Amino acid sequence: MLIRIPRRSDCIEAQVTPEATYLDRRRFIQRATAVATALSGLPAVSYAEVGRYAEVEPVSAPAWLQAKLQQASWESVTVKDEAVTPFADATHYNNFYEFGPDKGDPARNASQMVTEPWVVTVDGEVARPGQYSVEDLFSPAQLEERIYRLRCVEAWSMVIPWLGVPLAEIIRRLEPTSEARFVRFETLSRPEQMPGMRSGFSLIDWPYVEGLRMDEAMHPLTLMAVGMYGRILPEQNGAPLRLVVPWKYGFKSIKSIVRITFVREKPATTWQSMAPEEYGFFANVNPDVSHPRWSQARERRLPGSLFSPNVRETRMFNGYADEVGGLYVGMDLSKNY
Amino acid sequence: MRYPRWRLLLFVCALGVPVYWLYLGAVGALGPDPGKVLVDNVGQAALVMLLSSLGMTPLQRITHWTGWITFRRQLGLWSFAYAAMHVTAYLYFVLGLDFGDFPTELAERPYIAVGVIAFIGLLALAATSSRWSIRKLGKRWKTLHRIVYLNVLVVLLHMLWVVRSDIGCWSLYAAIAATLLAARLPIVRRRFAARCSRKRAAYEGKQIGGGVENNR
Numbered sequence: 349m350l351i352r353i354p355r356r357s358d359c360i361e362a363q364v365t366p367e368a369t370y371l372d373r374r375r376f377i378q379r380a381t382a383v384a385t386a387l388s389g390l391p392a393v394s395y396a397e398v399g400r401y402a403e404v405e406p407v408s409a410p411a412w413l414q415a416k417l418q419q420a421s422w423e424s425v426t427v428k429d430e431a432v433t434p435f436a437d438a439t440h441y442n443n444f445y446e447f448g449p450d451k452g453d454p455a456r457n458a459s460q461m462v463t464e465p466w467v468v469t470v471d472g473e474v475a476r477p478g479q480y481s482v483e484d485l486f487s488p489a490q491l492e493e494r495i496y497r498l499r500c501v502e503a504w505s506m507v508i509p510w511l512g513v514p515l516a517e518i519i520r521r522l523e524p525t526s527e528a529r530f531v532r533f534e535t536l537s538r539p540e541q542m543p544g545m546r547s548g549f550s551l552i553d554w555p556y557v558e559g560l561r562m563d564e565a566m567h568p569l570t571l572m573a574v575g576m577y578g579r580i581l582p583e584q585n586g587a588p589l590r591l592v593v594p595w596k597y598g599f600k601s602i603k604s605i606v607r608i609t610f611v612r613e614k615p616a617t618t619w620q621s622m623a624p625e626e627y628g629f630f631a632n633v634n635p636d637v638s639h640p641r642w643s644q645a646r647e648r649r650l651p652g653s654l655f656s657p658n659v660r661e662t663r664m665f666n667g668y669a670d671e672v673g674g675l676y677v678g679m680d681l682s683k684n685y
Numbered sequence: 686m687r688y689p690r691w692r693l694l695l696f697v698c699a700l701g702v703p704v705y706w707l708y709l710g711a712v713g714a715l716g717p718d719p720g721k722v723l724v725d726n727v728g729q730a731a732l733v734m735l736l737s738s739l740g741m742t743p744l745q746r747i748t749h750w751t752g753w754i755t756f757r758r759q760l761g762l763w764s765f766a767y768a769a770m771h772v773t774a775y776l777y778f779v780l781g782l783d784f785g786d787f788p789t790e791l792a793e794r795p796y797i798a799v800g801v802i803a804f805i806g807l808l809a810l811a812a813t814s815s816r817w818s819i820r821k822l823g824k825r826w827k828t829l830h831r832i833v834y835l836n837v838l839v840v841l842l843h844m845l846w847v848v849r850s851d852i853g854c855w856s857l858y859a860a861i862a863a864t865l866l867a868a869r870l871p872i873v874r875r876r877f878a879a880r881c882s883r884k885r886a887a888y889e890g891k892q893i894g895g896g897v898e899n900n901r
Binding site: 433434437440441445448449451452502503504506544547548549550551552638640641642643645646648650651652653654657659 | 720
């Protein structure tokens, strides 16, 4: 099924990052090489995927996914005139508290997580409950590359090229019943492979839980990702499958999913249960709703440097207002934050 | 003042730390969000210096080396200097020098208001740290500088409010602060002094005993 997404969320000219800041010479050369290789007619399939982005650590994908990568629809959604965050930054500056509280902890510790085999339990108000492998969930669909802005509730942001399929396609195949009003997601809970879970000082109640309203889950922008930067997801970014909801704060985009439950009632989610006055269920990016810890009016687009902190205005629904604004018509967003 | 070399060494080290962090930031070794790392690091360094300054008096009592006391003022001033860097880094990296938003920040984020109170406290202590102030203020100087104990608690509250998921690091600072503050309680001081004098008495007794043995 082809979903056409209008590019009205594209950035305005004033927000364009200066070219000199971002034009990465190596990336340019790599792309040029990829083009040259393609022109010379050499088989360059697997090389071209990783070669799309500079300095990506190549990694072998499972066979089924390797085949899909070659058929992927590249850049099916992009952000105009915004530079993609370097791979090293997107993979070494993460919040994945199961692996520790510091931004560098996930990159250090997440390789301990065993992601194969991986079982996703589907249950609740659904016609086809059961235990699914990642391949089962993704198999008939074509992978799409979608370059989305990612806005963390901590007031930093990145631009990431994800690889995945619209969550709606997966949900349709699972056939939720008419009783299903919300979708609840759960992250892997395996303390022996997740050092952050073993910390006696952690305030988080595991396992990590997130949820979406059914119409949010079915929205064409909502993506279930298996890869990024032309390769499979690194463990610290939520391997082997994670949610990407670009108009919501990053914590809604739950990682390393092991359970998808279709429910009638709004599920109790991790951050909201922990600090309801700070984190709402909807968690839509909204510069007008202040958070007790961080101003949401602006954000630091990473990578920043000492000489240019790269602070910019945050946009309503992270710049996706035209696409998703309709989901919240009539709702008081200052109360339903 | 005594021990000028030790004090110079302390000065160089304390100056070297933020310079080193700036260098790491400039060469890209602090990751994609170097500003935030600097804000956090100098903030924690200010707390470390504050706790260190509180540690000098107990150290002097335990070790009987009077040199510790000569570092106390410098450590306190470094705590203020780091706090000033923390505020500057916050204004530049987090607020993007958008000063118009600062009043909103103060009103909406209590931890920032608490941080401002802590900073004003440190400013008052730093401003009255000169010999001239000590002379001028006389007895009131000591009373004024006792607000440092309160200031530690305010700083810890400021940090606690920022903690998002893991309270381990904060707990360590809080435990150290609790120990240092407890060392000021009269009852603890009396007990400690009593133990010291007992020990000294025992030590001197042994000396005498040993002497007797030698005489035999």
